[in-house]
Amino acid sequence: MKATRAWVGVDVGTSRIKALAWSDSGKMALAACETPWQDRRIDGEVLAQAALKTVLNSVEAWGPEVRVAAVGVTSMGETGLWVDRRGPCGPVVGWQDERDTAEVYARFQATFDRAAVFAQTGIAASPKFGLFRMAVQDRSGPEASWLQVADWVIYRWSGGARITHANLAARTMALDWRTASWRADLLEFAAATPANLPEIHRGPYPVAAFRADSGDRRLRSTILAHAGHDHASAYYGARLPQGIALDSSGTAEPWVLEANGPYLSAEALKHGMMWAPSLSGSGFVGLLPTPAGGAAERWARSLFGQETAGEPGGVEFRAEGFGQGRATFHGLGPDVRPAMLYEAVLTGVAVSLGAGLDALRQITGESLGDVAWTGGAVAHRRWTEIRLARIGARLWALDPSEAAALGALRGAMAADSSAALEEPGLRWRDVSGQSEGAPPWLAR
16 A cells, blocks of 8 residues: 655744644644743753654654655744754743843944844844844854754754755844845854854755654655745745735734835834745745734733623723733723723734734835735634724635644645645635635735
């Protein structure tokens, strides 16, 4: 009997690790686990092992004889660690943890002009970026390598390949957007040089080979493809054309829009627009961040429960600053119930998303009347209702919703020249109920 061949996309995300598998028989399988944080830190070896276990779990249904032809890896950005020939020099520190970078960021602000850095890198400076993390995290010496999460996973699985995709490399805030090369002047601020960083690939899917001594028969001759930053991978997984904005919902929730070049206006800088080369190898992906997303919903659920009040009852939640713990409630009083606070969080995040979309319209000049939506929030009934009321656009939800893993899966299949089969189909649903047809961009 012929062994099943499978291709897998793995998304090493902030909340969960998701692996989406596709077989040569046209079947799909998904496996997931919680990302193994310990107080906003992760042991690098534990993370790489958890991701590998999730990949293998995704192909478990096809039996022990399945062969994994290729694995695409995408991950959260701004999160990394120093590595030397012995292994990790310290833990992975989460992008949401800015406790250690505030001081070095203040020094950076006193040294560099923020507008000039934006013009050079396409990144509006923030203490969350990798440049400041590499300046403060544990390091063994001048020969160590700084690797972000997807870089590290491929390095570990391949036995030493130091590669990255330009759209993940951009999350260091040390990438020249014009040349997709490391900026030595910015790296010098973190006592680093381009030699400390992985090789940058701008075209789709830099590849490496899975280490032969893995000990698992399912991984013999497996190709590893780097699928970059998770939100860029989600855009690619959704197969969106230029001019269509994506609400890539996750722990954090940016608007993603592909265009031929970055917008470097004062308005774009004010709103924190970020840019990076796209996975398709041409154009750029612009990320206009929303300060809260699934993280705010989970926080509210843990405090207030998941009851629905129907209306916040005059309570206002301002999502701006949520990632730094600065979000606030207004309109509190003795009659406020927990369900009203939970509802206020959902509404506040939706208002913030709507404001982000309006800013994206202003900056780009695009009408953005129909927008795509992927991620776990798609399944949240009440949040969907609130979004429809607060976001001035028609929302089209994607099935499968794990678009970042789907983009990584597409990367795995593209990297394997023998993968001559159809990719998984996409199904779009107008969550507003206004249309039973396909999204307008499919008719282009």
